[in-house]
Amino acid sequence: MRLPAQLWAGAALSGVFVAAALISLIWTPHPVEGMNIAARLKVPGDGFVLGTDHFGRDILSMLMVGAQTSIAVAVVAVGIGMAAGVPLGLLGAANRGGWIDEIVMRGNDLVFAFPSLVIAILITAVFGPSAVNAILAIGIFNIPVFARVTRGGALSLWTLDYILAARVAGKGRLRISVEHILPNVANLLIVQGTIQFSLGILAEAGLSYVGLGAQPPVPSWGRMLAESQTMISFAPHLALLPGMAIVLTVLGLNLMGDGLRDVLDPRLRRAR
Amino acid sequence: MLSVEGLSLDIHGSPILRGVSFGIAPGEVFGLVGESGSGKSITALAAMGLEPRGAEVRGAVGFLDRDLLEVPEPEMNALRGREIGMIFQEPMTALNPVQRIGDQVAETLVVHGAATRAEALDVARERLARVGLPVDRFPLERYPHELSGGQRQRVCIAMAVALRPKLLIADEPTTALDVTTQAQILDLLRGLVAEEGMALWLITHDLAVVADMADHVAVMRDGRVVEADRTERLFRARAHPYTAKLFADSGHVPARAVQVTATPVLEVRGAVRDYPLPRRTLLGPRPAFRAVDGVDLVVHAGESVGLVGESGCGKSTLTRAILGLDVLQGGTVRIDGDAVHARHLDGRVRAKMQVVFQDPYGSFNPRHRVERLVAEPFHLDPAPPAAWRPRVAAALEAVGLRAADGGKYIHEFSGGQRQRIAIARAIVIRPRLVILDEAVSALDVSIRAQILDLLADLQGRFGLSYLFISHDLSVVRAITDRVLVMRAGKIVEEGPTERVFVAPGHAYTRALIAATPRIPSAWVA
Numbered sequence: 001m002r003l004p005a006q007l008w009a010g011a012a013l014s015g016v017f018v019a020a021a022l023i024s025l026i027w028t029p030h031p032v033e034g035m036n037i038a039a040r041l042k043v044p045g046d047g048f049v050l051g052t053d054h055f056g057r058d059i060l061s062m063l064m065v066g067a068q069t070s071i072a073v074a075v076v077a078v079g080i081g082m083a084a085g086v087p088l089g090l091l092g093a094a095n096r097g098g099w100i101d102e103i104v105m106r107g108n109d110l111v112f113a114f115p116s117l118v119i120a121i122l123i124t125a126v127f128g129p130s131a132v133n134a135i136l137a138i139g140i141f142n143i144p145v146f147a148r149v150t151r152g153g154a155l156s157l158w159t160l161d162y163i164l165a166a167r168v169a170g171k172g173r174l175r176i177s178v179e180h181i182l183p184n185v186a187n188l189l190i191v192q193g194t195i196q197f198s199l200g201i202l203a204e205a206g207l208s209y210v211g212l213g214a215q216p217p218v219p220s221w222g223r224m225l226a227e228s229q230t231m232i233s234f235a236p237h238l239a240l241l242p243g244m245a246i247v248l249t250v251l252g253l254n255l256m257g258d259g260l261r262d263v264l265d266p267r268l269r270r271a272r
Numbered sequence: 273m274l275s276v277e278g279l280s281l282d283i284h285g286s287p288i289l290r291g292v293s294f295g296i297a298p299g300e301v302f303g304l305v306g307e308s309g310s311g312k313s314i315t316a317l318a319a320m321g322l323e324p325r326g327a328e329v330r331g332a333v334g335f336l337d338r339d340l341l342e343v344p345e346p347e348m349n350a351l352r353g354r355e356i357g358m359i360f361q362e363p364m365t366a367l368n369p370v371q372r373i374g375d376q377v378a379e380t381l382v383v384h385g386a387a388t389r390a391e392a393l394d395v396a397r398e399r400l401a402r403v404g405l406p407v408d409r410f411p412l413e414r415y416p417h418e419l420s421g422g423q424r425q426r427v428c429i430a431m432a433v434a435l436r437p438k439l440l441i442a443d444e445p446t447t448a449l450d451v452t453t454q455a456q457i458l459d460l461l462r463g464l465v466a467e468e469g470m471a472l473w474l475i476t477h478d479l480a481v482v483a484d485m486a487d488h489v490a491v492m493r494d495g496r497v498v499e500a501d502r503t504e505r506l507f508r509a510r511a512h513p514y515t516a517k518l519f520a521d522s523g524h525v526p527a528r529a530v531q532v533t534a535t536p537v538l539e540v541r542g543a544v545r546d547y548p549l550p551r552r553t554l555l556g557p558r559p560a561f562r563a564v565d566g567v568d569l570v571v572h573a574g575e576s577v578g579l580v581g582e583s584g585c586g587k588s589t590l591t592r593a594i595l596g597l598d599v600l601q602g603g604t605v606r607i608d609g610d611a612v613h614a615r616h617l618d619g620r621v622r623a624k625m626q627v628v629f630q631d632p633y634g635s636f637n638p639r640h641r642v643e644r645l646v647a648e649p650f651h652l653d654p655a656p657p658a659a660w661r662p663r664v665a666a667a668l669e670a671v672g673l674r675a676a677d678g679g680k681y682i683h684e685f686s687g688g689q690r691q692r693i694a695i696a697r698a699i700v701i702r703p704r705l706v707i708l709d710e711a712v713s714a715l716d717v718s719i720r721a722q723i724l725d726l727l728a729d730l731q732g733r734f735g736l737s738y739l740f741i742s743h744d745l746s747v748v749r750a751i752t753d754r755v756l757v758m759r760a761g762k763i764v765e766e767g768p769t770e771r772v773f774v775a776p777g778h779a780y781t782r783a784l785i786a787a788t789p790r791i792p793s794a795w796v797a
Contacts, residue, residue: 161629162637162645165697168595170622170652183639 007259013252017245021067030058032065033217044237051237053227059238062219063245069131069220070249073213074200076135078193081142086189088143089150090181093158094173105151108144116141117206124212131214134207138200149192153185187264191257198253205246221246273298273471274319274439279331281311281318281495288314289495291331296488298438301465301472303486303503305479305518307716308687311495312475316441320356321348336438354384357432361444363424367416373400373427374412380434399430403460421583422453429460436468443475450582450743455787458485477716479522480789483507491515507795517718519796524721525750526728532575532753537608537704537737538594538625540569544602545589563589565761566603569739571705576731576738578752578769580745580784586761587741591709594739595627608704619652626698630710632690636682642668642693643678649701660700667700668693670733671726688719692726699730707739712747724751745788749773757781 030036036056044051050059092104120137127133154177157163166176207213208222216223221242228238274296281289289311296302306312317323319333319340333340336355343351352358360366367376377399378392387395397407403426416424425445432440442461446454462485465472474485482489483503490500491514499512510516546560563586571577581587592598594605596617605612610621626649629635636645643664650660665675671692682690691711698706708727712720728751730736742748748755748769755772757765757780765778776782 161631161635164597164629165627165635165694166637166648167597168622168625168627169649170617170619171648180637184637 004259004262006255007263010252010255010257010259013248014256017067017249017252018071020064021071024061024064024068028058028061028064030061032057032061032219043235050241051235053224053238054231054235057219059224059241062224063221063241066219066221066224066242067245067249069214069218070201070204073131073135073138073204074197077138077142077200077203078196080136080139081146081196082189082193085143085146086150086182089147089152090154090177092147092151093154093181094177096155096158104147108147111141111144116203120203120207121210121212124207129212129215131218134204134213137207138203141203142196142200145196146189146192149188150185153188154181157181157184187260191261191264194253194257194260198250198257201246201249201253273335274473275332275334276315276319277332277334279315279318279329279333281314281323281330282328283324284326287495288327289318292492292495292497294488294490294497294500296439296471296473298471299465299469300487301462301474301485303482303489304473304475304492305477305482305489306492307477307518307718309494310492312492313443315492316358316443316473316475320352320358320441321345350384353380353432353437354386354435355437356439356441357435357437358441359425359428359432359443359445361447363421363428363448366428367424369416371415372412373405373410373414373416373419376427377430377434380431384435386435395434396430399434400427402464403427403430403433404456405430420453422449422457425449425453425457426460429457429464433464433468433470437470439471439473440464441473441475444477445474446481447476447478451745451784452582452787454481455789458789461485478789479507479518479717480791483791483795484789491518504795507791521717521721523746523796524717524724526721526724528576528728528751529732530574530753531732531735533573535573536570536606537573537575538569538571538739539606540567540590540594540603541606542603543567543569543590543593543600543605545586545593545598546601562761564593564600567758567761567763569756569763571737571739573704573737574731574735575754576740576752578748578755579739579741579758580743580748580755581758582743582784585758587758588709590758591627591707591739591741594707595625596622623649623652623701624703625705625707626701626703627707627709628691628694628698628711630713632687632694632714635694636690638682640682641678642680642682642685645682646678646693646697646700648697652701663700664696667696670699670730671696688715688722691715691719691723695723695726695730699734699736702734703736705737705739707741709741710743711740713742713744720747727751745773745784757784 038056040052040054040056042052050063052058088104092101095101120134123137124133163176163180166180204213205222205225208220209226211226213222214220224242225239228235232239277293279289279292280287292315304312304315314323318329321340323329329341331341374393374396377396378389381387381392381395382389393412396412400410401407405423405426416427419427445461446457449457458481461472464470474482476482486503488500489503489506490497491512492498493514498514499506506515510519543564544562544566545564546562548558548560551558567590579587589598593600594612596612596614599614607621607624612621646664646667647660664678668675668677673689673692673696685693712723715723727738731738740748740752752769754767755769756763757778759780765772765776765781772781773785776785
């Protein structure tokens, strides 16, 4: 089967950022925590590939470590969303119309009804700003997304004959959910996961931008943007570079999500 | 009027049609028969210029002194609907669910510039009345979901004939409908042909429908026309071996060694199943719809019992209750003397019955290997893989597959093979009763004949009892000893199969049998 070009493009873009994050674990061009006032506000190319900020820190190194932060926050947030949302969705679909289903879905509605950024601000305001609280806030808002996608996919599967056959074989609803439903909604979840991942990166950047995400000196793309704000007239690269990093990563992940949907969703596969 | 000459079609280099030729005269009914995959639908689509993407069409399709394959797309659009109308198999999806029926019929006229909207609605009213939907009972403002399948097909026909086309193409127009509805729709089509002098190109897999309707017939196989002639002559002669085989298969009666005993395997007594309907008033009681109404049903050991009825009569609901999937509001179900309770059903009791469904494509989890699919009922009888492997292999061999097929995935099998796998899954734990829920309805006649033989063979070998649920009377007649006719939740007639078919006692049974299209017995003698 030929894979769509956008899947390749998306995977390549996302791959660059994952690679940058991984490399930064063992090596960065310059240390990110030491200040070097003598070398501050260098333009790209002048001894530093992407220049330096107002403390003389290397932008490339900060972007690489910032990718680490973004990816870590997004992975854990999507993980929380899947770990809680998928079982809830399966449970709801298995007891369609029952009281468990009602509680799960009305709970989802409740979480959906709050603007996510406001609640994230509330959580970080109460428990103090930190990367962990940002992760929790983003993660909680991922739960209803995965619960709904799972329930929707599962409901259409429950009407199929092979589920009836499994019931005739005496299998319980929980067992059918794990054995038959979950593997068949996995493709939906992979696609949704990719998209939530990019939204998680955006949300982390947003929270860091308002100072509620990762705290200094841990580099973060959102805070790099915030700090560059006052210097945009004489050092535009300070804002442009992290901005580009966010845009390209999110674009890459969305392209990958669309591409994966084309490959994994049998309905779209037939339509093409 | 329409002449197809040497029509060939390749999709991405693989040949689909090869030199298809036939002609249709004005005012005649032409039947194109064949099994699935023979290319009969794509012939019609190619003639209309609606071939799928990537298709390369050669040959000529003459219509009113023009070659339709040469006509540019804008003119083709004008021709479709105006000169050639088309109706499809599935009336549920052929109508736009958010448009009123009057608007949908009127649309045909408006897009062809034949009338203003107001005039078009007048024509729509008249056409809908002609197809049996008079405006006083079926206002133009009705939406498709407010109509039954047969009524929707009537709307589709009204749309297709709104501009009085010279040719109407009907692709399996009655396959998705009940027999009595099918008879009405066929009557309607016949009437339209006679009144309007329109030609009808009828595409179907059903020889009896063709015998009933068509003046000329062509039989297709693997993208070729193997035989074409006047209907009666072709049916009497059956010159081509494939035609002869189609005939033999469609009337196939498997040889069965009947060994019915007096021991009841399944006993249903006074079964009642209500479905709650939405409340009419805010706090009033919820009215109920009684889907199964006091049904008594007995299947003896080694017996095949048929349960016949049209869609919505409650036969599927009854099946689910017997299988312990749904709770009954009244009555009892006993399998081998043990009561079946939907809420707490012992695995040992459940293991005594299994089921085979209609759709060979939806019956299996696409992500499991065949071996695991067939082994699913062992859940009722927990045993280590070493114990069930040989039994799965034996079951696969019993249904005519190879033990090695257990390692494959389900998409590697054809529809007929899948139905064999479904049967293997049903017999692998040696149940007493197998419920066959329309188990051969989705299969081509040649495959159906093989599956019926297989079922008869397995019954003799393993002493199975069958409850055969179907709307297809000829199949029920071929394989059952006793038959029950169900209507609106009640059993209206019960008796030995031959007696019921030869001398039906109830008016509804007589109507069902009369509505079933039949090849005139003189032709097949």
